[in-house]
Amino acid sequence: MKRTLENIENQFETFQILNEEGKIVNEDAMPDLSDEDLKEIMRRMVYTRILDQRSIALNRQGRLGFYAPTAGQEASQLGSQFALEKADFILPGYRDVPQLIWHGLPLYQAFLFSRGHFKGNQMPEGVNAVSPQIIIGAQITQAAGVGLGFKKRGENAVSITYTGDGGASQGDFYEGINFAGAFGAQSIFVVQNNRFAISVPVEKQSAAQTIAQKAVAAGIEGIQVDGMDVLAVYAATKEARQRAVDGEGPTLIETLTYRYGPHTMAGDDPTRYRTEDMDNEWEQKDPIVRFRKFLEEKGLWSEEEENELIEKTKEEIKAAVKEADNTPKQKVTDLMDIMYEELPSNLKEQREEYSEKESK
Template sequence: MSKEYEVTASEVKALTIISPEGKVVNEAEMPDLTDEQLKEIMRRMVFTRTWDERAINLGRQGRLGFYAPVSGQEASMVGSEFALDKEDFVCPGYRDMPQLVWHGLPLYQAFLYSRGHQYGGQIPEGVNVLMPQIIIGAQVLHATGIAMGFKKRGKKNVAITYTGDGGSSEGDFYEALNFAGVFKLPAIFVVQNNGYAITTPFSKQTAAHSVAHKAVAAGIRGVQVDGMDVVAVYKAVKEAADRGRNGEGPTLIEILTYRFKPHSLSDDTTKYRSKEEEGEWGHKDPIIRFGAYLESKGLWTEEDTARVKDEAKAAVAEHIKKAEATEKMTIPGLIDSMFETPTPQLAEQKAEFA
């Protein structure tokens, strides 16, 4: 067979609107955001960075259980959630707690989840989120199912899901994209490509030219975004949400980002990342980058950053105290929380502990 029949990898260009120096380099793609919205995005990013730093300390003190650091990925997380409506549904992986909190989950419940408490999974009425999925990629299927529900009910809502570059190699990922493509579902598949699937570099866990290219096989729209540019992330997700609401089908968004901290509190990044690499990405810090842009517009100052940091520290202190004061779990209580009416097997188990 001649090479003219072969499908070849084509270049993909990541959407960037604001440069690492805080300059607008793509005016044509600049989204329509008010000054107040821009400041709120910055507030959320600074708050999230401070919360993350405090949570790492809490984890090392033994006051939290499993915790996955997020510093460096604030633009990806905050920018994407900010583009949603509250009626949209968020299906996260285990690193995506910021999206849940900004979508309405109380912070103390995020801490309860980390502590393994059942009440951490009791989603308040009207908060359209699932709890973080530990099984890599399983949440992508959940989002597809929710998106199908929206379509069947005639709802103008979207379901968004997040995974990492490693998650894009899971079978669930391909099944979800294929199903969503066939039925043109209002789903947004976000892959936060931070360069590593735990310790495995992107080049070692897929031969694909990019994650965005994987949309081609599913017959859906695929885009790549500079994940250190919060405005670009917002633009891409807002556009994908509008397409979903209008019946134009799903979108796969590859967000190129970088986590400055370890994969988890048991990880050691010095074993697989170089100081040069970390320094290169540090120059692209999303908070410094967006802060420079806002300062040039007279919308943000160092005093504003200090104020938000104090606000975040106070909030973390208040909510961890509330989490620690929550009544301890019991086996009968856990059984009662599983179903509205316990199954015969659960009733029997509960009786054994009575």
């Protein structure tokens, strides 16, 4: 039994294309991306890092509500999203707002989501996604259902969902991947292993050496990827998508990554459970620095270009904040109106009362 387990665990070696110095170490796995594609991936990662910095500042100013920092996870988030098609359906966790933005959610609506405004949860026409799930792991079973729907309709599309290593300890995680495997759902399950579920280290959540190996019990494909390597994440997701639409079933992708900031801005202090040495180790693996080195070596990126992008990003964020500020304030009557097609009699009376108060 012990040897069997060891044999299984040894199958899940970390998939990598770019090392920490931005050098290609797996030429055969290099994805077919144009120079413009490579530059676009870099633009999105830099944009998202600046957005994260600005969102943290806005949160501290009281201008945003709930916010989960994303710095360090750009390769995992954006590499996977870049491998998707417009028809694909994203079911995100609360740290996965960047994927929604690059899938088509306007930035000002992302800010409204953070503020708890109902318009921040309304996906525009053509944006195949649901708003970020706050309940840990609840989106995983939903993704299995969406993926099964695509299969039954014969559609060239997949569902993709994200959670952290803590989410892989939830019952919904096991139910979701088991259901998807049993019915061959066109789904991709991404577990972003950033080492800590708030403050609980991954080693205390499971005796398994990898999260990827949990795919074996569900009878589905599983792969562990260097989550700081955007090309490796892209390649793994692209292959998983192709397998799904080809009728070969779902895939579990574990991305080894790290969040540089706190779990959320709601009082978490990572210095209480993470060491300075650990932070320094993972800073050397920064996905943006790694990819920048790769692009500079190819003559595709420059400091000047990045600085111009940073300034443009700041202006776009400023405009989006202004648009969010100018959105009419949420009212109690709004919540009643969007919750029911026809109000129950008891709420009709309450709505009249609130309508009178709001008109003053």
